[in-house]
Amino acid sequence: MSDSATVSERENGLQRFRAGLWRENPILIQALGMCPTLAVSNTAINALTMSLATASVLLASAIVISTLRGIIPPQVRLACFVLVIATFVTLTDMLIEAFALDLHRALGAFLPLIVVNCMILSRIEIMASRQPASVAALDALGMGGGFMIGLITLGSLREVLGRGTLLDARVMPADFEPWQVMQLPGGGFFTLAALVIGFYLFDRRWRRQEVGA
Amino acid sequence: MMPASRRLRLVAAPHLHGGRAVPRLMLHSVIALLPVTVFAVVVFGLAALATIVVAILACLLAERAFAPPSALGDGSAMLTGLLLGLSLPPALPLWMVALGGFLAIGVGKHLFGGLGAPVFHPVLVGRVFLQAAFPAAMAQAWVAPLTGARATELPATSLALPFMSPAAPYDGLSGATPLTAVKAGDTGAPLADLWLGTVAGSVGETSALLLLLGGIYLVAMRVIDWRIPVALLATVAVLGAALHGLDAERHPAMLTTLGSGGLMLGAWFLASDPSVSPMTRRGAWIYGLAIGALVVVIRQYSGQAEGVMYALLLGSALTPHIDRWTRPQPLPEGAER
Numbered sequence: 001m002s003d004s005a006t007v008s009e010r011e012n013g014l015q016r017f018r019a020g021l022w023r024e025n026p027i028l029i030q031a032l033g034m035c036p037t038l039a040v041s042n043t044a045i046n047a048l049t050m051s052l053a054t055a056s057v058l059l060a061s062a063i064v065i066s067t068l069r070g071i072i073p074p075q076v077r078l079a080c081f082v083l084v085i086a087t088f089v090t091l092t093d094m095l096i097e098a099f100a101l102d103l104h105r106a107l108g109a110f111l112p113l114i115v116v117n118c119m120i121l122s123r124i125e126i127m128a129s130r131q132p133a134s135v136a137a138l139d140a141l142g143m144g145g146g147f148m149i150g151l152i153t154l155g156s157l158r159e160v161l162g163r164g165t166l167l168d169a170r171v172m173p174a175d176f177e178p179w180q181v182m183q184l185p186g187g188g189f190f191t192l193a194a195l196v197i198g199f200y201l202f203d204r205r206w207r208r209q210e211v212g213a
Numbered sequence: 214m215m216p217a218s219r220r221l222r223l224v225a226a227p228h229l230h231g232g233r234a235v236p237r238l239m240l241h242s243v244i245a246l247l248p249v250t251v252f253a254v255v256v257f258g259l260a261a262l263a264t265i266v267v268a269i270l271a272c273l274l275a276e277r278a279f280a281p282p283s284a285l286g287d288g289s290a291m292l293t294g295l296l297l298g299l300s301l302p303p304a305l306p307l308w309m310v311a312l313g314g315f316l317a318i319g320v321g322k323h324l325f326g327g328l329g330a331p332v333f334h335p336v337l338v339g340r341v342f343l344q345a346a347f348p349a350a351m352a353q354a355w356v357a358p359l360t361g362a363r364a365t366e367l368p369a370t371s372l373a374l375p376f377m378s379p380a381a382p383y384d385g386l387s388g389a390t391p392l393t394a395v396k397a398g399d400t401g402a403p404l405a406d407l408w409l410g411t412v413a414g415s416v417g418e419t420s421a422l423l424l425l426l427g428g429i430y431l432v433a434m435r436v437i438d439w440r441i442p443v444a445l446l447a448t449v450a451v452l453g454a455a456l457h458g459l460d461a462e463r464h465p466a467m468l469t470t471l472g473s474g475g476l477m478l479g480a481w482f483l484a485s486d487p488s489v490s491p492m493t494r495r496g497a498w499i500y501g502l503a504i505g506a507l508v509v510v511i512r513q514y515s516g517q518a519e520g521v522m523y524a525l526l527l528g529s530a531l532t533p534h535i536d537r538w539t540r541p542q543p544l545p546e547g548a549e550r
Binding site (some may be wrong): 158181 | 306348
C-alpha cells in the first residue's frame, strides 16, 4: 500500500469519527436506535451503561466484520453480521450481569435487544463491510461516542428534572418539586424533541458563524 | 336537486370584507368568558385573580418570544392565557401556572405552526403537561368557595418559590370537588350549588350556568359552530341518563354529570376551536359525539375523576380523520358526470 493511500485512509477515518459525534449524530440527527433511547434513559446511570454497552458492541463488531469482509459471501452477509453482533451482545450482557446486577435488572430486556439496534446494523452495512478496519473502527468510535453523548444528555436531563438528582447525588435544592412526567415514557419523548430542537438551533447558528467568518 | 337558496353563489369582484377578522373573534370569546371570570374572582378571591393574571402574562410573554410583535395585537395569546387560567385549580403554585402558559403558547401553538395550525388546543397542551408533571398539585390545589379571607389572602401554596414544592401542604380540602366526591361514592354537590358554581373546582369551570350563557352568546355571534357543543352535551346527557337509569348507585344523575367538572368550559370554549375541530357539518356532529362518549367513559370507567381534558385531546386527534371521512363529494354519488 502506498503512502498517500494510508494518509487518505487516516483522514477518511478521522472525518468519519467527527461526523458520528456531531453532524451525523445517531440520536439527534439520524434518529436511529430510538427504542433504548426512549426506554432506558430515565436516569443518567442507566443511559451511561446502555450507551457504553451499545458503543462497545458496535466497536468490536465493526473491527471483526471489517477484518472478515473479504470472506463473507454477500448473499448471507446479514446473517453473518447478526451472528457477530449477537456474540458481543451476549458477552456484554454477561459482563454486566456479573459486575453490576442491579443495573442489569434495571436495563432488563433492552440489553439483549442491542442485537437488533438499527444504528449498529446500519454502521456495519454502510462502513464495516466495505472499509478497512482502521476506518471502520474510527467510524464505530464516532458513532458510539455520538450515541453516548445523546443518550447521557437525555438521561441526565430526565434525572435532574424528574428526581432532582444526578447519578443519584442530589443536585437540586431539597424542596425541588420533581417533574414526574420526566420519569415516565412521555418525558423521554418531550426531552428528546427538545434536545433535537436545541441541537438544530445551535448547529444552525454555529454554521452561520462559520460561513460569516 | 338542492333548493336554490342553498346553492353556492359566485359573484365577481370587488367583494366586501365581512369584518370577521381574528381580533374580532377573540374579542367575542373574551366577552363570553367575562361573566365567568368575574364570578370566579368573586367566589375564589385573590387565588383566582392571581392564577388568571399570571396565566395571561405568561402566554403574552411566550407569544412575544416566539412570534413577531404584531402577533400580540390579535388577542389570541390573551385568550389562550385566560382559558388556561380558568381551567387550572385556584391554589396551584403560580410558577406552575406560568410554566403551563409558556408551554401552551411555545409548544402547543408555535411548534405546531402558530395561529390556526395547532392539532391540539394549546390550552390543553399546557394543562396536560402540568397534569403529567405535577399530578399531586393538580389533584389537590383546590380552594373552598366563598371563604372569609378570600379577598385579602392568597393561599400559601400559590406563592411557592419557582420550581420548589410549596412549604405548606395544600388545603385540607383536597379531593373535595364534586366529581372526586362522586368518584368516592358520594352524590356530589347539591344541584343548585353545582350549576351556580359555588363549589370547589378549577378557577372558571364551576359555574355551569354562566358558561352556558357565554356559549350561547358565542353561537349567537356565530363565532363557533353550535353543532359541536350541542352534539357533545347531548351525548353526555343521554349516556349519563342511561347509566344512571341502569345503576343509580354507581352513576350520578344526568344533571350532576352535565353541571360538574370542566364539561361546560370544554364543550363551549375548547372543543369548538376551529383549528382543532372538523370543517364539515357532518364532521362536527361526529366529533362532538366522540368527545361526549369519551367523557362519560373516562369519568365512569377509569381511575380518573374528570375526563374532559383527555376526551378533548383524543377528539382533536380524530379531527383529521373525520375531515377525510366527511369530505364533500364534488358531485352527488351516482350522478352522471
